[in-house]
Amino acid sequence: MNENIPIHPHVIGLTGGIASGKSSIAKRLENLGVFIVDCDALGHRAYLPGTKCFKDVLQAFGDEIKDANGTINRKALGSIVFSNRDALNKLNSIVWPQIAELAKAEIKKLRTEGKDIVVLDAVVLLEANWNKFCQEVWVAIIPPEEVVKRLMDRNGLDPDAAWKRVKVQFSNQERLKVADIVFSTLWEPEFTQKQVMKAWDEVEKVLKSSSL
């Protein structure tokens, strides 16, 4: 629990590595009426043409990563940064501060709208230290071998490209150190849904008792 942030809304940080099942967990929470702040989407918004990040990304990576329509070609940028740690660090240093600003603005807006619970969904929640915006951290984990299998099935990556994506992210062990709740999406989706409902019931119980 982070003591230095407003207690309203209650912000749950949801994280886990690539293909760990965050989206399916977030979807379930969304169906329960929770608002999801999707940091992947904020990251895409951060460097739209006309923004400072757009200029900075082009300055760092060159005009080759621009699409014919003038936007950043994320596929091209991804293939550079997922095979080069320095390049990824460079991109992160440009984009993460802006994602943090956009996320803070979203949370502030939701506070003024009177929302009670918000999920901050971010693969790099811990790497970027955005857990400082959260009252608790939920983590989805699966073994790295299963991640690689999912990336080969879902994204059509070859094993080498899949392992590269796994290796640039925090390990399960690093995430477990700060997790308040841990999910595993290794089994049937129905089982994950049950895990989410159990965690949700706990949050509701705690929030209800603290508002008595």
Ligand SMILES: CC(C)(COP(=O)(O)OP(=O)(O)OC[C@H]1O[C@@H](n2cnc3c(N)ncnc32)[C@H](O)[C@@H]1O)[C@@H](O)C(=O)NCCC(=O)NCCS
């Ligand atoms: C690398 C980029 C260009 C790839 O874009 P693309 O549209 O092809 O993929 P998408 O954004 O959907 O990301 C795919 C997956 O890559 C992984 N990933 C993305 N960014 C990062 C990162 N900085 N570090 C580690 N893994 C990452 C995540 O698991 C994500 O789900 C893009 O993700 C990006 O600009 N990333 C930097 C900003 C960032 O950190 N975004 C994530 C915020 S949670």
Ligand SMILES: Nc1ncnc2c1ncn2[C@@H]1O[C@H](COP(=O)(O)OP(=O)(O)OP(=O)(O)O)[C@@H](O)[C@H]1O
């Ligand atoms: N029990 C499960 N729960 C959730 N997803 C599962 C489960 N079993 C298999 N999968 C598969 O795992 C893949 C990853 O799921 P999902 O897109 O929810 O992960 P993610 O963490 O949001 O991924 P990314 O960060 O790459 O977008 C999907 O292709 C999904 O079909």
